[in-house]
Amino acid sequence: MDIRFQVGGPAQWRADAVIVFLFEGEALSDGAPELLEAAPWLGIAPAVRDFRGRKDEVAVFHGHPDLAVPRVIAAGLGKREAFAATAPAGLRAAAGAALRRCRELKIETVSIDAVALARVTATEGGTQAWSPFEEAVCGALLGLYRYDRFKTNGNGNGENGGEDARFEPRWLALLCAEASVPDDLHAAARRGEAAAAGVALARDLVNGPPNFVTPGHLAGQAEAIARKYGMRVRSLGRAELVEMGMGAFASVFRGAEEEPRLVVIEHAPKGTEDQTPLVFVGKGITFDTGGISLKPAAKMHEMKGDMAGAAAILGLFEALGRSDVPRRVVGVMPCTENMPDGRATRPGDIVTTLSGKTVEIINTDAEGRLVLCDALTWAQREYAPEVVVDLATLTGACVVALGTDVAAVFANDDALSGRIRAVGDVVGDRFWPLPLWDMFFENLKSDVADMANVGPREGGAVNAALFLKQFVDKGVRWAHLDIAGPAYTAKKTSTCPGGGTGFAVRTLLELARGGV
Ligand code: BES
Ligand code: MN
Ligand code: ZN
Numbered sequence: 140m141d142i143r144f145q146v147g148g149p150a151q152w153r154a155d156a157v158i159v160f161l162f163e164g165e166a167l168s169d170g171a172p173e174l175l176e177a178a179p180w181l182g183i184a185p186a187v188r189d190f191r192g193r194k195d196e197v198a199v200f201h202g203h204p205d206l207a208v209p210r211v212i213a214a215g216l217g218k219r220e221a222f223a224a225t226a227p228a229g230l231r232a233a234a235g236a237a238l239r240r241c242r243e244l245k246i247e248t249v250s251i252d253a254v255a256l257a258r259v260t261a262t263e264g265g266t267q268a269w270s271p272f273e274e275a276v277c278g279a280l281l282g283l284y285r286y287d288r289f290k291t292n293g294n295g296n297g298e299n300g301g302e303d304a305r306f307e308p309r310w311l312a313l314l315c316a317e318a319s320v321p322d323d324l325h326a327a328a329r330r331g332e333a334a335a336a337g338v339a340l341a342r343d344l345v346n347g348p349p350n351f352v353t354p355g356h357l358a359g360q361a362e363a364i365a366r367k368y369g370m371r372v373r374s375l376g377r378a379e380l381v382e383m384g385m386g387a388f389a390s391v392f393r394g395a396e397e398e399p400r401l402v403v404i405e406h407a408p409k410g411t412e413d414q415t416p417l418v419f420v421g422k423g424i425t426f427d428t429g430g431i432s433l434k435p436a437a438k439m440h441e442m443k444g445d446m447a448g449a450a451a452i453l454g455l456f457e458a459l460g461r462s463d464v465p466r467r468v469v470g471v472m473p474c475t476e477n478m479p480d481g482r483a484t485r486p487g488d489i490v491t492t493l494s495g496k497t498v499e500i501i502n503t504d505a506e507g508r509l510v511l512c513d514a515l516t517w518a519q520r521e522y523a524p525e526v527v528v529d530l531a532t533l534t535g536a537c538v539v540a541l542g543t544d545v546a547a548v549f550a551n552d553d554a555l556s557g558r559i560r561a562v563g564d565v566v567g568d569r570f571w572p573l574p575l576w577d578m579f580f581e582n583l584k585s586d587v588a589d590m591a592n593v594g595p596r597e598g599g600a601v602n603a604a605l606f607l608k609q610f611v612d613k614g615v616r617w618a619h620l621d622i623a624g625p626a627y628t629a630k631k632t633s634t635c636p637g638g639g640t641g642f643a644v645r646t647l648l649e650l651a652r653g654g655v
Contacts, residue, residue: 140238140249140279140280140283140307140308140309140310140311141309141310141311142276142280142310142311142312142313142328142329142331142332143310143311143312143313144312144313144314144315144320144324144325144328145250145312145313145314145315146315146317146318146319146320147315147318148173148176148315148316148317149173149174149176149177149314149316150176150177152177152207152208152250152314153207153208154208154248154249154250154312154314155209155210155246155247155248155249156199156209156210156211156212156241156244156246156248156249156250157174157177157178157208157210157211157212157249157250157251157252157314158211158212158213158214158234158237158238158241158249158250158251158252159171159174159211159212159213159214159251159252159255160213160214160215160216160230160233160234160255160256160259160275161190161192161213161214161215161216161255162192162215162216162217162218162219162222163191163192163193163194163215163216163217163218163219164191164192164218165192165219167181167182167187168182170255170258171252171254171255173252173254173255173316174208174211174252174254174255177207177208177252177314178202178206178208178211180202180203180206181200181202181211184200184201184202186198186200186201187200187213190213190215191215192213192215192216192217193215193217194215194216194217194221194222194229194232194233195215195232195233195236195633196213196214196215197212197213197214197215197233197236197237197240198212198213199211199212199240199244200212200213210246212237212240212241214233214234214236214237215233216229216230216233216259217229226259226260226269227269227274227565227566227567228567230259230271230274230275230278231274231275231277231278231281231567231634232278232632232633232634233278233633234251234274234275234276234277234278234279234282235278235279235281235282235283235632235633235634236282236633237279237282238278238279238280238282238283238308238311239282239283239633241308242283242306242307242308245306246308247308247309248308248309248310248312249308249310249311249312250311250312250313250314251275251279251311251312251313251314252314253272253313253314253315253324254314254315254316256271256272256275256313257271257272259271268565269565270323270327270330270331272313272324272327272328272331273327273328273330273331273334274331275331276311276313276327276328276331276332276335277331277332277334277335277338277645278633278634279311280331280332280335280336280339281335281338281339281634281635281641282633282634283307283308284335284338284339284342284634284635284636285636286342286343286346286347286636286638286639287304287305288343288347289348290304292304292305313328329461329462330462332461333458333459333461333462333648334458334566334644334645334648336457336458336461337454337455337456337457337458337459337461337641337644337645337648338454338641338644338645339454339641340360340450340453340454340457340641341447341450341451341453341454341639341641341642341644342450342635342638342639342640342641343639344357344360344446344449344450344453344454344639345443345444345446345447345450345626345627345638345639345640345641346638346639347443348443349425349426349442349443349476352425352443352446353397353398353425353476354397354398354399354400354402354423354425354474354475354476355397355398355400356425357400357402357423357425357446357449357450357453357472357474358374358400358402358474360453361374361402361403361404361453361456361470361472362374364404364453364456364457364460365404365456367460368406368456368459368460368461370404370405370406370407370456370460371404371405371407372402372403372404372405373402373403373404374400374401374402374403375400375401375403376398376399376400377392377398377399379401380392380399380401383493383517384491384493385401385492385493385513385517386490386491386492386493386513387490387492387493387498387509387510387512387513388401388473388475388493388509388510388513388514389490390484390488390490390500390509391424391430391475391477391484391503391506391509391510392475392476393480393482393483393484394430394431394477394478394479394480394482394483394484395475395476395477395478395480396478396480397425397475397476399473399474399475399476400423400472400474400475401471401472401473401474401514401517402423402449402470402471402472402474403469403470403471403472404452404453404456404469404470405467405468405469405470406456406459406460406464406466406467406468406469406651407467407468408463408464408465410465411465411466411467412467414466414467415467415522415523415524415525416467416468416469416522416524417466417467417468417469417524417526417528417650417651417655418468418469418470418471418518418519418522418524418526418527418528419452419455419468419469419470419471419527419528419529419530419647420448420470420471420472420473420511420514420515420518420527420528420529420530421446421448421449421450421451421452421470421471421472421529421530421531422445422446422447422448422449422473422507422510422511422529422530422531422532422533423446423448423449423450423472423473423474423475423510424442424445424446424474424475424476424477424506424507424510424532425443425445425446425474425475425476426442426443426445426476426477426478427442427445427476427477427504427506427507428442428476428477428478428479429477429479429503429504430477430478430479430483430484430503430504430506431479431483431484431485431486431503432486432502432503432504433479433504434504441627444532444626444627444639445477445507445532446474447532447622447626447627447639447642448472448529448530448531448532448620448622448626448643449472449473449474450639450641451530451622451626451641451642451643451644451647452470452471452472452530452647453470453472454641454644455468455470455644455647455648455651456468456470458644458645458648459648459651462648462652464651464652466651466652466654468651469518469522469524471514471517471518472514473510473511473513473514475510477503477504477506483503484500484503485500485503486500486501486502486503487499487500487501488500489587489588490509492512492513492516492610493512493513493516493517494512494513494516494609494610496589496590496609496610497588497589497590498512498585498588498589498590498591498592499585499587499588499590499591499592500591500592501585501591501592501593502592502593505592505593505603507531507532507533507534507603508533508592508603508606508607509592511529511531511533511607511610512606512607512609512610514529515527515529515607515610515611516610519611519612519615524615525615525616526555526615526616526617526655527611527615527616527617527618528555528559528617528618528619528620528647528650528655529607529617529618529619529620530619530620530622530643530647531619531620531621531622531623532621532622532623532626532627533600533603533619533621533622533623534599534600534603534621534623535599535623536596536598536599536600536603537573537599537600537621537623537624538623538624539599540573540600541571541624542624543624543625543628543630544569544624544625544628545569545570545571545624545625546568546569546570546571546620546621546622546623546624546625546642546643547570547571547572547573547600547604547620547621548560548570548571548572548573548618548619548620549572549573549574549575549601549604549608549618549619549620549621550572550575550616550617550618550619551575551608551611551616551617551618552616552617552618555616555617555618555655556572556618558650558655559618559620559646559650560572562646562649562650562653563643563646565649566645566646566648566649567645568625568642568643568645568646569625570620570646573600573601573604573621574601575601575604575605575608576601577605579594579598579601579602579604579605580605580608580609582594582595582598582602582605583602583605583606590606590609592606600621603621604619604621607619616655620643622642622643625640625642626639626640626642626643627639627640628640
């Protein structure tokens with residue numbers, strides 16, 4: 140669905156449907172007087188009286204089909220006071236719900252009353268940390284998100300079933316009162332579009348089956364993004380990784396037939412090539428069986444999502460390609476399957492990491508930290524960054540600690556941790572801090588190597604973070620995001636149909652955009 144604009148005020152507005160967001164108890168004449176001008180019939184439409192403006196409420200009002208605005212879709216935002224507390228999320232949800240209704244009704248051309256939308260944030264006062272246009276556009280696009288790549292068309296599959304199961308509105312226009320599109324409105328809409336495209340790509344990669352989304356596929360995606368937007372990209376294969384001395388990463392891909400990759404992508408627009416880059420490192424296990432420490436069968440298929448960290452980075456670069464962010468950003472993604480095999484790593488094996496430190500592998504299912512530690516070492520040697528943020532579906536223990544909707548943030552720098560939490564709150568990625576106290580490293584003591592790859596179950600998410608901390612150089616500001624809970628969800632909402640969520644894409648984008 141294209142995002143467009145219509146200018147010139149209510150008399151010029153034309154679309155099969157206009158969406159308007161209203162608070163509970165708010166009259167159309169207060170919340171959207173311009174819309175009453177564009178569609179005067181609303182003033183006497185009896186159905187309007189039944190609309191309450193409740194959260195999650197969506198109502199469709201019909202005028203004569205020949206009118207310039209023949210249909211109005213009202214989406215409720217709930218009570219003004221309650222809305223203010225969770226505003227961006229409420230607006231995204233309402234926009235997603237409205238666009239889904241348009242899709243169900245097979246409406247071709249849709250628009251949003253942007254004049255009324257600007258009033259939505261009026262209650263907040265002070266400086267506004269977010270744009271209602273950006274969030275409405277992003278929510279609208281994500282509301283339409285679905286993964287239907289492997290659904291054959293026309294045989295009753297898909298949400299609506301039947302031949303037109305793939306219908307979606309052709310365009311969504313933002314309706315302005317001005318003679319030309321205001322710059323801030325235009326920029327905000329484009330930001331919402333870029334963010335949604337990044338989130339959608341990350342979701343596609345997590346939803347994709349593991350026989351399709353292989354390390355080679357992730358490398359191909361990075362190459363496609365780099366080609367489209369003129370970025371640099373590299374991908375190193377098995378022989379080079381072994382040759383380089385990535386013994387920890389190699390211990391994970393030993394058992395895999397599928398070729399592993401270290402995928403590296405770089406955004407460095409003109410004039411930023413010499414900047415010290417912001418580096419993101421993402422876990423890219425395209426399928427985690429646990430290896431010789433095999434996982435139980437129940438829910439094992441969900442481990443196709445164990446590359447959600449890498450997927451979020453690719454989503455970020457898709458969004459960066461569509462944005463104008465004057466900062467050098469590098470993404471590093473160690474990608475492989477974790478498979479049991481005659482050549483696979485045994486519990487008890489000792490490997491030498493790229494850093495030179497040795498690790499006793501007690502449990503081959505704690506593979507994420509093994510691929511990440513070598514990627515972290517490599518990234519710091521290669522780019523000498525001041526800030527590194529890694530993200531990974533790292534531990535089940537993190538899900539036990541914080542639940543399925545919240546990611547943990549571990550950082551050696553309070554400002555970085557605070558910044559991640561603050562931007563995450565706005566874009567809808569929830570992070571909560573867990574400690575990085577060195578006493579937890581005691582848990583990883585090994586009798587025969589420098590450290591073990593697992594400790595006791597208790598404090599499992601912190602133990603994993605302490606393992607990674609051993610590979611962070613002095614002076615580097617570092618954060619580790621354990622996204623095991625929120626990267627994949629069973630819950631269906633109006634902006635996500637379940638499965639991959641695209642968690643952290645927008646947070647990374649905000650860090651790149653606004654600094655760390
Ligand atoms: N990929 C898993 C963690 C995971 C679990 C992600 C559930 C998403 C949902 C990771 O590789 C893993 O297996 N971790 C082990 C570590 C343990 C062996 C110390 C775990 O959490 O059980
Ligand atoms: Mn594992
Ligand atoms: Zn894993």
